[in-house]
Amino acid sequence: xxxxxxxxxxxxxxxELLSHLPDNSxxxxxxxxxxxxxxxxxxxxxxxxxxxxxxxxQKWIAEMVRVTKPTGAIFLHNIPKWLTFYAGYLNxxxxxKHWISWDAxxxxxxxxxxxxxxxxxxxxxxxxHLKFYEIRYPHxxxxxxxxxxxxYGGKKPLLHPFGPLVSDVWTDxxxxxxxxxxxxxxCQLPIHLLERLILMSTDEHDIVLDPFSGTGTTAIxxxxxxxxxxxxxLDESYVAIAQGKLAQEQANSRIGNVWVSFFLDEVISVRDQxxxxxxxxxxxxxxxxxxxxxxxxLRTSGKVNFSAESEAVINQFAFELI
Ligand SMILES: C[S@@+](CC[C@H](N)C(=O)[O-])C[C@H]1O[C@@H](n2cnc3c(N)ncnc32)[C@H](O)[C@@H]1O
Numbered sequence: 220x221x222x223x224x225x226x227x228x229x230x231x232x233x234x235e236l237l238s239h240l241p242d243n244s245x246x247x248x249x250x251x252x253x254x255x256x257x258x259x260x261x262x263x264x265x266x267x268x269x270x271x272x273x274x275x276x277q278k279w280i281a282e283m284v285r286v287t288k289p290t291g292a293i294f295l296h297n298i299p300k301w302l303t304f305y306a307g308y309l310n311x312x313x314x315x316k317h318w319i320s321w322d323a324x325x326x327x328x329x330x331x332x333x334x335x336x337x338x339x340x341x342x343x344x345x346x347x348h349l350k351f352y353e354i355r356y357p358h359x360x361x362x363x364x365x366x367x368x369x370x371y372g373g374k375k376p377l378l379h380p381f382g383p384l385v386s387d388v389w390t391d392x393x394x395x396x397x398x399x400x401x402x403x404x405x406c407q408l409p410i411h412l413l414e415r416l417i418l419m420s421t422d423e424h425d426i427v428l429d430p431f432s433g434t435g436t437t438a439i440x441x442x443x444x445x446x447x448x449x450x451x452x453l454d455e456s457y458v459a460i461a462q463g464k465l466a467q468e469q470a471n472s473r474i475g476n477v478w479v480s481f482f483l484d485e486v487i488s489v490r491d492q493x494x495x496x497x498x499x500x501x502x503x504x505x506x507x508x509x510x511x512x513x514x515x516x517l518r519t520s521g522k523v524n525f526s527a528e529s530e531a532v533i534n535q536f537a538f539e540l541i
Pocket of ligand 1: 231253430
């Protein structure tokens with residue numbers, strides 16, 4: 220039953236479609252469901268009565284856990300308010316690993332604190348068997364001189380040459396704001412957010428499932444990283460947009476044989492265990508503080524495969540962020 224959905228975005232209701240998948244059949248599941256905040260998703264609403272919304276969420280969350288392999292991770296993206304309910308259900312079905320805080324402005328919720336992060340709940344189907352890889356992100360540097368932003372109390376020479384291990388607070392990934400790079404969708408996620416989750420929890424050819432595919436962000440990330448994907452989406456026009464974009468994508472987000480995640484022309488996520496293989500592609504002076512402009516080195520080495528979308532954006536050089 221799985222094969223008919225593999226490497227496809229299938230139009231339909233996710234609860235119905237999930238029911239066709241066998242138990243323990245996909246490597247990871249990621250969901251970015253409607254937030255019940257009256258957003259305008261082309262053909263479907265986003266304004267259920269509270270209890271109805273929560274009961275509906277409980278059903279697809281249980282299905283996500285059922286279809287995930289024992290080695291797999293379950294990721295749920297939403298505003299903190301709904302994640303508190305999701306965690307309540309998930310604690311009965313799977314093993315809590317992390318609440319990842321993704322630093323991005325969200326809609327005002329009233330007259331208290333301005334919400335400034337989305338959460339990504341990270342659960343293991345079974346913590347004893349979880350597949351997990353540590354990820355590194357690049358040091359923050361001055362754009363002009365390449366010097367490190369942080370002082371590190373005199374320990375700079377001891378730092379990892381590429382960058383620190385990723386924690387559960389992500390401040391280096393931003394929402395795509397500029398209309399030029401957005402689809403006709405109210406809440407499209409950045410591809411490299413999904414790439415980081417996929418690198419962290421899967422291997423090449425593994426299967427990544429997203430029951431609320433939107434315009435295909437998860438599937439695109441999976442395809443770029445040489446993984447397989449299954450996407451479900453209710454709205455026909457979003458399915459068509461995703462299919463059109465996927466047709467243009469290739470499994471080419473890598474340097475040499477190592478899968479990495481790029482943002483524009485810089486590597487933004489690498490697996491810690493892959494660094495020894497990647498180091499040869501970087502120019503790293505003895506003093507980590509003066510590390511060369513790695514992106515220039517990568518681009519001129521001719522050894523890096525950039526996706527068509529990355530190339531287009533690099534060429535126009537006009538990506539705008541919040
Ligand atoms: C928050 S958006 C996901 C956006 C997606 N992560 C992206 O980057 O494009 C939620 C999506 O779920 C879809 N949706 C709503 N109800 C659904 C259902 N019952 N089954 C499948 N998809 C559904 C909506 O049409 C919408 O595109």
